[in-house]
Amino acid sequence: xxxxxxxxxxxxxxxxxxxxxxxxxxxxxxxxxxxxxxxxxxxxxxxxxxxxxxxxxxxxxxxxxxxxxxxxxxxxxxxxxxxxxxxxxxxxxxxxxxxxxxxxxxxxxxxxxxxxxxxxxxxxxxxxxxxxxxxxxxxxxxxxxxxxxxxxxxxxxxxxxxxxxxxxxxxxxxxxxxxxxxxxxxxxxxxxxxxxxxxxxxxxxxxxxxxxxxxxxxxxxxxxxxxxxxxxxxxxxxxxxxxxxxxxxxxxxxxxxxxxxxxxxxxxxxxxxxxxxxxx
Amino acid sequence: xxxxxxxxxxxxxxxxxxxxxxxxxxxxxxxxxxxxxxxxxxxxxxxxxxxxxxxxxxxxxxxxxxxxxxxxxxxxxxxxxxxxxxxxxxxxxxxxxxxxxxxxxxxxxxxxxxxxxxxxxxxxxxxxxxxxxxxxxxxxxxxxxxxxxxxxxxxxxxxxxxxxxxxxxxxxxxxxxxxxxxxxxxxxxxxxxxxxxxxxxxxxxxxxxxxxxxxxxxxxxxxxxxxxxxxxxxxxxxxxxxxxxxxxxxx
Numbered sequence: 397x398x399x400x401x402x403x404x405x406x407x408x409x410x411x412x413x414x415x416x417x418x419x420x421x422x423x424x425x426x427x428x429x430x431x432x433x434x435x436x437x438x439x440x441x442x443x444x445x446x447x448x449x450x451x452x453x454x455x456x457x458x459x460x461x462x463x464x465x466x467x468x469x470x471x472x473x474x475x476x477x478x479x480x481x482x483x484x485x486x487x488x489x490x491x492x493x494x495x496x497x498x499x500x501x502x503x504x505x506x507x508x509x510x511x512x513x514x515x516x517x518x519x520x521x522x523x524x525x526x527x528x529x530x531x532x533x534x535x536x537x538x539x540x541x542x543x544x545x546x547x548x549x550x551x552x553x554x555x556x557x558x559x560x561x562x563x564x565x566x567x568x569x570x571x572x573x574x575x576x577x578x579x580x581x582x583x584x585x586x587x588x589x590x591x592x593x594x595x596x597x598x599x600x601x602x603x604x605x606x607x608x609x610x611x612x613x614x615x616x617x618x619x620x621x622x623x624x625x626x627x628x629x630x631x632x633x634x635x636x637x638x639x640x641x642x643x644x645x646x647x648x649x650x651x652x653x654x655x656x657x658x659x660x661x662x663x664x665x666x667x668x669x670x671x672x673x674x675x676x
Numbered sequence: 677x678x679x680x681x682x683x684x685x686x687x688x689x690x691x692x693x694x695x696x697x698x699x700x701x702x703x704x705x706x707x708x709x710x711x712x713x714x715x716x717x718x719x720x721x722x723x724x725x726x727x728x729x730x731x732x733x734x735x736x737x738x739x740x741x742x743x744x745x746x747x748x749x750x751x752x753x754x755x756x757x758x759x760x761x762x763x764x765x766x767x768x769x770x771x772x773x774x775x776x777x778x779x780x781x782x783x784x785x786x787x788x789x790x791x792x793x794x795x796x797x798x799x800x801x802x803x804x805x806x807x808x809x810x811x812x813x814x815x816x817x818x819x820x821x822x823x824x825x826x827x828x829x830x831x832x833x834x835x836x837x838x839x840x841x842x843x844x845x846x847x848x849x850x851x852x853x854x855x856x857x858x859x860x861x862x863x864x865x866x867x868x869x870x871x872x873x874x875x876x877x878x879x880x881x882x883x884x885x886x887x888x889x890x891x892x893x894x895x896x897x898x899x900x901x902x903x904x905x906x907x908x909x910x911x912x913x914x915x916x917x918x919x920x921x922x923x924x925x926x927x
Contacts, residue, residue, distance in 0.1 A: 402916060404692055404916075405692065445777075449774050449777050449778045450726065452775050452777075452778040454729045454731070454769075454775070456775075457774065493772070493774050494772070499773060519773050521773065
């Protein structure tokens with residue numbers, strides 16, 4: 397049965413984020429008044445933090461996952477971690493835990509236990525900084541993702557299949573990425589095919605479409621390419637969507653979002669990064 | 677006439693983990709307690725893998741079952757006191773940022789305790805989650821508690837939490853059972869992976885306790901039991917998890 401492999405230190409899985417860093421990512425999200433690049437960097441950093449905490453045990457962090465963040469924009473395509481992890485493609489989660497580029501103090505509003513709210517200072521580790529410049533070399537980005545995932549699968553043939561989460565706000569400027577996307581989703585471990593999320597984001601949440609089936613009407617050929625390239629959501633992810641987010645998705649639902657605001661992008665990342673089984 | 681009892685038990689880590697990573701803990705009486713006291717307590721607790729310091733939490737839960745009340749009226753103050761003991765252990769350890777943040781969520785564990793009254797030939801059991809008690813008489817299962825079939829197991833059992841913010845309502849999640857024992861009865865306390873296997877074999881019309889009784893009577897039972905569970909896991913007969921079992925023979 398696919399997507400049932402144990403995730404353990406002996407049989408880790410991997411997450412790869414592919415992030416559009418083109419010039420248009422500097423536009424502000426209307427809902428949060430922050431550039432898309434900055435809001436997404438916060439989301440990725442928070443997600444890395446949650447993953448580290450999930451894998452933390454009393455003796456340290458267990459390497460259940462290897463994680464990579466690839467950016468594409470003015471500087472071409474490449475690994476996007478900062479600090480001592482810069483230049484690295486996939487990094488074990490313990491190395492991520494111990495090597496944030498820096499740790500910021502941020503203010504968080506929490507309950508005061510008497511019905512009110514108080515501001516408190518929390519540590520917010522940063523691995524990934526926002527960038528927004530230049531074109532959208534999406535095809536090259538998927539080519540890079542294919543190389544990274546092929547290397548990973550050759551060393552981890554029995555792993556719980558890798559999940560690739562691609563976030564973009566635009567159209568490819570280096571040709572049609574369809575072939576590279578298809579190549580990526582046809583890669584597989586013995587436990588199933590790679591799962592590709594194509595998450596299209598928009599500063600204004602105008603006509604958003606989330607996790608549609610084949611009957612969906614899409615506005616243009618670019619969104620059709622992203623829709624066609626995305627994986628079908630496996631049943632365990634549809635279960636997460638139902639249990640955690642109250643989304644009842646059909647069998648044909650795809651790992652695809654169009655015109656999503658930041659909240660919809662966060663929901664999609666949450667659905668994509670919860671394993672079907674308990675960690676071992 | 678007062679009944680007597682004897683027991684065997686074992687607790688091993690999931691395959692691939694070291695012995696000190698086993699987050700199950702077991703309470704069994706000492707030999708002198710067995711010989712001199714009519715009221716005997718056993719307990720088993722399975723610490724949740726995704727929380728940290730859950731091994732310490734399950735250890736405190738079974739240890740405190742010895743002398744703290746677990747009835748519904750006293751349970752909130754009992755769990756609160758055990759939680760304070762857990763916090764006093766964890767608060768003195770210097771931790772990196774991620775371990776500190778994880779600690780704020782606290783630790784979680786399932787629990788099953790049984791108090792045998794050998795004079796009155798009765799027992800009281802308390803449970804949260806999916807550790808299971810089986811009562812066997814004349815080679816037949818006469819009762820299982822709180823899980824009654826293979827289908828009852830899920831991925832999100834109820835748990836005792838160190839952090840009251842994450843504690844499920846005791847009235848809904850904690851189960852109690854009063855029962856009677858007879859000479860010749862076998863009581864089995866099993867953590868979830870082994871309990872699931874027992875139900876699977878029962879569904880095939882087998883008497884799975886016979887294998888367990890045989891295995892735990894071997895001289896080198898630690899090695900034999902580990903090898904046996906390893907094989908079951910490889911054959912997909914059992915899930916890879918920490919495994920604990922206590923077999924109590926009533927004489």
